[in-house]
Amino acid sequence: MRVGQVIKLRPEYAEKYKELHANPWPEIDRMIKQCKIQNYSIYVFDGLLFSYFEYVGDDYEADMAKMAADPKTQEWWELCKPCQQPIDAAGENDWWYNIEEVYHLD
């Protein structure tokens, strides 16, 4: 399963966000992989973050819940969240917003 997502990057936190992600904690990378996410990239353009990843497990909801319950991940998110702002179309409980894939070629 491929996932594309967007979220706003607050301009005043842009450098901080980039620094964090240039040197991600090993525990964070490890937890992401444990939650069956791979080939995960984040791009930035014009105040918008775009992420692309591939989910290779068989229970996405459960794996996302596992990630959210991890104390180290929570600590990481505490640093990242002030840098980000959900886009207007995101639901009340959403953070990143899933966007529409219009083309794919393996």
Next chain:
Amino acid sequence: MRVGQVIKLRPEYAEKYKELHANPWPEIDRMIKQCKIQNYSIYVFDGLLFSYFEYVGDDYEADMAKMAADPKTQEWWELCKPCQQPIDAAGENDWWYNIEEVYHLD
């Protein structure tokens, strides 16, 4: 080599662009692969197209020139180009605009 790119999608052509890419010509997909591009996805969000692909050849410029010289690809681009508009930051000879990767996890 991973590449992330953006370009504007003209609202009045959005449906046409999606239809074209929901049913791409086999010759186009074949030429893309011949030019060593794989795992190529295009997403749309808020008037912006985002593309992600992986280049697995060893001469990107040459492969892009090969693609641009292909008559069927030129025919396809004639249909796609009116749907798109380069972003302001793009160079005079650029179409899609390369964006900055801030994180990657294999």
